[in-house]
Amino acid sequence: MPELLEFNNVSKVYSRGLISQTSTVALSNLSLKLKENQPTIVTVAGESGSGKTTLAMLLLGFISPTSGQILYHGQDINTLKGEDKIKFRREVQAVFQDPFSVFNPFYPVDHLLTVPIKKFKLAKSKSEARDRMVESLRAVGLHPQDILGRFPHQLSGGQRQRINVARALLLQPRLLVADEPVSMVDASLRANILETLRSLQSDYGVTIIYITHDLTTAYHIARSIIVLYHGAVMEAGDIDTVIKNPQHPYTKLLIDSIPWPDINRRWGETEIKAQESEIEDRGPGCKFYARCPFAMEKCKVAPPLFRISEFQAASCYLYEQHPPVEGERLSELLPV
Amino acid sequence: MAPILKIINLQVSYYTDAGRARALDGVSLNLEPGEKLGLVGESGSGKSTMALAMMRMIKPPGRIEGGQVIVGDTDLTALSDDEMLKARLSKISYIPQGAMNSLNPVMRIGAQMVDAVRAHDKSISASDVEELCLKTLESVDLKRSVFRMYPHELSGGMKQRVCIAIGVLLKPQMIIADEPTSALDVVTQRQVMETIDRVQDMIGAAVILIGHDMGLMAQFVDKVAVMYAGRLMEVSQVREMFTDPKHPYAQALIKSLPNLDNKGIFNGIPGLAPALLRLPRGCAFHPRCEHVMEICQTIRPDLIPLPDGREVSCHLYSEAN
Numbered sequence: 001m002p003e004l005l006e007f008n009n010v011s012k013v014y015s016r017g018l019i020s021q022t023s024t025v026a027l028s029n030l031s032l033k034l035k036e037n038q039p040t041i042v043t044v045a046g047e048s049g050s051g052k053t054t055l056a057m058l059l060l061g062f063i064s065p066t067s068g069q070i071l072y073h074g075q076d077i078n079t080l081k082g083e084d085k086i087k088f089r090r091e092v093q094a095v096f097q098d099p100f101s102v103f104n105p106f107y108p109v110d111h112l113l114t115v116p117i118k119k120f121k122l123a124k125s126k127s128e129a130r131d132r133m134v135e136s137l138r139a140v141g142l143h144p145q146d147i148l149g150r151f152p153h154q155l156s157g158g159q160r161q162r163i164n165v166a167r168a169l170l171l172q173p174r175l176l177v178a179d180e181p182v183s184m185v186d187a188s189l190r191a192n193i194l195e196t197l198r199s200l201q202s203d204y205g206v207t208i209i210y211i212t213h214d215l216t217t218a219y220h221i222a223r224s225i226i227v228l229y230h231g232a233v234m235e236a237g238d239i240d241t242v243i244k245n246p247q248h249p250y251t252k253l254l255i256d257s258i259p260w261p262d263i264n265r266r267w268g269e270t271e272i273k274a275q276e277s278e279i280e281d282r283g284p285g286c287k288f289y290a291r292c293p294f295a296m297e298k299c300k301v302a303p304p305l306f307r308i309s310e311f312q313a314a315s316c317y318l319y320e321q322h323p324p325v326e327g328e329r330l331s332e333l334l335p336v
Numbered sequence: 337m338a339p340i341l342k343i344i345n346l347q348v349s350y351y352t353d354a355g356r357a358r359a360l361d362g363v364s365l366n367l368e369p370g371e372k373l374g375l376v377g378e379s380g381s382g383k384s385t386m387a388l389a390m391m392r393m394i395k396p397p398g399r400i401e402g403g404q405v406i407v408g409d410t411d412l413t414a415l416s417d418d419e420m421l422k423a424r425l426s427k428i429s430y431i432p433q434g435a436m437n438s439l440n441p442v443m444r445i446g447a448q449m450v451d452a453v454r455a456h457d458k459s460i461s462a463s464d465v466e467e468l469c470l471k472t473l474e475s476v477d478l479k480r481s482v483f484r485m486y487p488h489e490l491s492g493g494m495k496q497r498v499c500i501a502i503g504v505l506l507k508p509q510m511i512i513a514d515e516p517t518s519a520l521d522v523v524t525q526r527q528v529m530e531t532i533d534r535v536q537d538m539i540g541a542a543v544i545l546i547g548h549d550m551g552l553m554a555q556f557v558d559k560v561a562v563m564y565a566g567r568l569m570e571v572s573q574v575r576e577m578f579t580d581p582k583h584p585y586a587q588a589l590i591k592s593l594p595n596l597d598n599k600g601i602f603n604g605i606p607g608l609a610p611a612l613l614r615l616p617r618g619c620a621f622h623p624r625c626e627h628v629m630e631i632c633q634t635i636r637p638d639l640i641p642l643p644d645g646r647e648v649s650c651h652l653y654s655e656a657n
Contacts, residue, residue: 047521047522047523047524048492048521156379156609157379186378186379186548189604190604191592191594191602191603191604192602192604194602195602195604213521213522214522215522216551216594216595217594219594219596219599220594220599220602240599243596244596253523254522254523257522257523257525257526258522258551259522259525259526259529259549259551259552259554259555259556260551260554260555260595260596261550261551261553261554261578261590261593261594261595262551262554262578262595263554263574263575263578263579266555267526267555
């Protein structure tokens with residue numbers, strides 16, 4: 001049985017300039033498999049410029065990879081046609097960062113829900129359409145009578161973001177891409193949205209790819225994590241292990257920089273070497289070379305992933321005593 | 337020590353077609369020199385209004401309707417518009433939320449900094465101004481070459497540093513930073529906060545950090561003020577706020593924070609923030625409060641000092657006094 005989703009050595013390079021071509025590698029050789037019958041939540045984490053949004057865009061078929069293939073149920077998503085394409089569009093849904101700009105301010109919020117119902121012919125009659133809207137709003141913890149018929153400016157950011165989740169849910173997706181869904185929402189409402197996402201996974205069997213730079217929320221919602229830096233996988237594995245016991249120097253820096261809301265846990269024990277913007281040339285080696293406190297001569301050749309334990313691997317020569325794993329087998333490191 | 341900042345009963349309202357919204361309703365606050373205060377609250381609670389009111393930058397339909405903002409020995413609310421222009425940056429400065437949008441895209445960084453100095457003192461020589469700007473850029477960890485650059489040549493973190501540099505150029509006694517890192521990544525965020533910390537130490541200014549990231553507050557400030565619907569609910573030292581919050585809203589806020597020990601447990605605050613146009617009678621928090629009493633629905637509690645120097649506005653603590 002084909003996997004739900006499969007990335008085969010996917011790379012994305014953005015080039016610009018006609019005469020002197022400069023190119024940015026946004027994602028290099030990523031392989032990932034998500035199984036059909038084991039819904040899970042995978043976090044893709046990294047700073048801006050790490051390639052995490054490129055990953056989301058590739059996954060949704062908005063851009064096509066420079067090399068490699070993205071398969072959905074065994075079919076390349078960039079060559080899907082007709083029925084299959086519509087099915088893909090329905091089954092793979094997204095929730096984006098900004099809960100404000102996805103709404104058209106001239107329509108009541110119902111618009112966001114009625115359009116997909118019409119487009120995908122999900123309901124035979126008006127009353128059935130309404131029932132489905134009510135049902136999906138209830139599922140995300142909203143009271144339909146407070147929501148339907150209102151305009152976007154009358155609702156809070158948290159409510160709007162939950163309507164986005166409701167819209168995704170309405171289409172009964174198999175896969176949900178959540179790109180920083182809570183970063184623009186007040187802290188007190190984040191909990192509600194995360195809870196909603198998690199129940200999507202557990203109650204409706206939706207696999208979620210949670211893209212974020214906020215490792216605190218990732219820790220609370222996800223099962224496994226992939227840490228990206230400039231398009232390359234730095235560390236991957238079980239989220240508890242990676243966050244509580246990070247191995248790669250980059251992951252350590254990231255986790256050490258989280259301002260934990262805990263008065264006894266101070267941030268800033270690891271020193272930050274070089275500012276991101278001062279690094280000009282990344283070269284073919286480890287992308288983190290210029291900022292790494294442990295940089296060695298051999299780091300000028302990109303290290304493979306070394307499997308530190310069953311569910312943790314880091315792409316760093318500090319762990320070369322451990323067996324290397326090929327990039328293609330990344331998914332084996334991620335528990336479901 | 338004499339407080340460097342005294343806010344006394346500050347009131348701001350916005351007049352809209354639907355009525356008058358009291359965005360700040362009698363806020364009083366003192367700050368010592370060098371002290372760092374965190375101002376937290378949900379969106380719409382009046383945090384940014386407070387910053388703008390202190391800078392006297394409230395635009396119509398908003399109006400400052402009463403109260404005083406005293407920095408050092410100057411009452412900002414009593415200054416003429418021209419005097420206020422001079423006071424901005426030299427007495428009190430503001431580091432805005434989106435650094436990307438606050439720099440002029442067609443002016444070099446240097447020119448924008450020189451402008452700021454010139455507006456306050458036309459008598460300094462050009463070379464002195466440049467030297468001052470370059471030194472300030474260095475103090476926020478930027479290279480001297482940034483002086484000749486345009487904003488688009490800088491990353492988000494660097495632009496935010498430029499804003500900090502402009503903010504501290506004239507060594508103000510009071511710096512207000514309105515979510516200075518909300519658009520930045522964790523690592524850059526840490527670098528920017530460390531910069532603010534160091535510069536603030538250097539010039540001995542007091543800082544108000546506005547935001548809703550409680551983690552950042554725990555790591556950065558000395559004192560936390562929790563705001564809700566235009567009023568202060570609690571003002572406490574940061575350690576007390578995180579270990580023993582007094583006000584039910586502060587308690588709910590602290591409880592909703594994720595940490596490493598309570599994986600998968602989400603404690604959101606039930607209910608919604610009230611609309612300022614239709615505030616509930618009595619305490620604005622009472623519809624969401626789990627300790628709600630009869631008195632809360634009719635009488636609005638005032639901010640009262642507790643014996644240990646903290647301040648809380650809640651009827652739970654008024655009987656004890």
